[in-house]
Amino acid sequence: MAKIASQAKRLRVYIGESDHWKRRSLYQAIVAKAKELDMAGATVTRGLMGYGANSRIHTASIVDLSDDLPILVEIIDSEEYINNLLPFLDEMLEEGLVTIDDVEVIKYGRKPPTR
Numbered sequence: 001m002a003k004i005a006s007q008a009k010r011l012r013v014y015i016g017e018s019d020h021w022k023r024r025s026l027y028q029a030i031v032a033k034a035k036e037l038d039m040a041g042a043t044v045t046r047g048l049m050g051y052g053a054n055s056r057i058h059t060a061s062i063v064d065l066s067d068d069l070p071i072l073v074e075i076i077d078s079e080e081y082i083n084n085l086l087p088f089l090d091e092m093l094e095e096g097l098v099t100i101d102d103v104e105v106i107k108y109g110r111k112p113p114t115r
Contacts, residue, residue, distance in 0.1 A: 004107045009082045011075045013089065014097040017046065018068040021092045027071045033088050039081050045072040076103060 019026035027044045034042045047070030075082070082100060089098060 002107075002109050004105075004109075006105050006107075008076050008103050008105045009079050010101050010103045011077075011082050011085065012099045013073040013093070014099075015071050015073070015093070015095075016068045017071050019071075019094075019096070026092060027073050029092060030073050030089070033092075034075055034085060037081065037084050039075055039085065040077045042073060042075045045074065046070070047072065076105065 013027075013030060015026050017025075017027075021029045024032075031042045031044060050070035075085070
């Protein structure tokens with residue numbers, strides 16, 4: 001088994017579930033673009049509760065069921081690959097928050113990565 005440690009960047013995109021881009025869910029469009037750019041991977045997480053710039057609370061409570069729950073798109077890759085995605089996010093996002101931070105990656109696997 002191989003264990004590889006390296007430095008990378010983590011990109012997080014905070015948006016709403018009802019956000020769209022070109023008649024498609026924004027989170028789906030972001031993941032599709034990441035795949036097209038051959039990025040290492042992407043994960044979409046649907047939040048149970050949150051609020052953002054407009055200060056309106058979004059919740060999955062049965063009493064106040066929302067159709068606009070918080071969505072987090074998270075991508076971990078090299079700085080080069082993260083930077084390749086940023087111009088597309090500039091085009092796609094009308095509203096939201098993007099963070100980028102340094103992370104240490106420990107990858108486990110049976111064989112070394114192909115990239």
